[in-house]
Amino acid sequence: xxxxxxxxxxxxxxxxxxxxxxxxxxxxxxxxxxxxxxxxxxxxxxxxxxxxxxxxxxxxxxxxxxxxxxxxxxxxxxxxxxxxxxxxxxxxxxxxxxxxxxxxxxxxxxxxxxxxxxxxxxxxxxxxxxxxxxxxxxxxxxxxxxxxxxxxxxxxxxxxxxxxxxxxxxxxxxxxxxxxxxxxxxxxxxxxxxx
Numbered sequence: 001x002x003x004x005x006x007x008x009x010x011x012x013x014x015x016x017x018x019x020x021x022x023x024x025x026x027x028x029x030x031x032x033x034x035x036x037x038x039x040x041x042x043x044x045x046x047x048x049x050x051x052x053x054x055x056x057x058x059x060x061x062x063x064x065x066x067x068x069x070x071x072x073x074x075x076x077x078x079x080x081x082x083x084x085x086x087x088x089x090x091x092x093x094x095x096x097x098x099x100x101x102x103x104x105x106x107x108x109x110x111x112x113x114x115x116x117x118x119x120x121x122x123x124x125x126x127x128x129x130x131x132x133x134x135x136x137x138x139x140x141x142x143x144x145x146x147x148x149x150x151x152x153x154x155x156x157x158x159x160x161x162x163x164x165x166x167x168x169x170x171x172x173x174x175x176x177x178x179x180x181x182x183x184x185x186x187x188x189x190x191x192x193x194x195x
Contacts, residue, residue: 026143027127033181035179046112050178051178052177053121055118055119055121056119058120060144060145066114066119067114067149071152078100095109103154104126107140110140122174123143123144125171125177126138127139127172129167131154143174148161165186167187
């Protein structure tokens with residue numbers, strides 16, 4: 001995912017996060033930022049992505065099995081492929097094409113599937129991270145009462161964001177789905193803090 005390749009050029013303010021390493025920790029937004037390349041055109045094609053609302057609040061005990069099931073099933077049925085391979089375009093956010101896609105395509109399908117299952121729209125958001133290999137990557141965040149959890153095509157299990165080892169750069173606003181916010185947190189966050 002190359003959408004935030006130039007993100008390092010921005011000087012960002014890093015806010016230290018404290019708390020437990022699992023429950024009760026949500027990513028905090030510090031300011032607005034432009035959406036990743038590919039997101040605006042996806043919004044134009046998929047109303048549920050940027051203008052969705054509704055769904056119902058679920059308890060963590062109800063939500064977690066659904067999150068795990070959706071993450072596992074979609075990871076199993078979609079084959080990894082670049083945008084160039086699926087659409088012939090450089091950076092094209094879409095639902096998987098012919099059961100193939102890259103990270104944002106997995107995340108979009110997971111988001112659509114969870115919305116279809118009645119998950120509250122204001123509890124789901126896409127997020128740009130730096131993965132273990134140092135590459136930009138898109139995941140889906142689910143906000144539960146016990147914290148923010150990550151659905152990831154590179155992981156078989158849904159995990160609290162702190163347990164992914166990823167550096168979170170920016171996330172879709174949970175309450176204003178067409179907007180994005182800086183959510184700088186994780187092991188490499190200080191490299192982007194300007195200090």
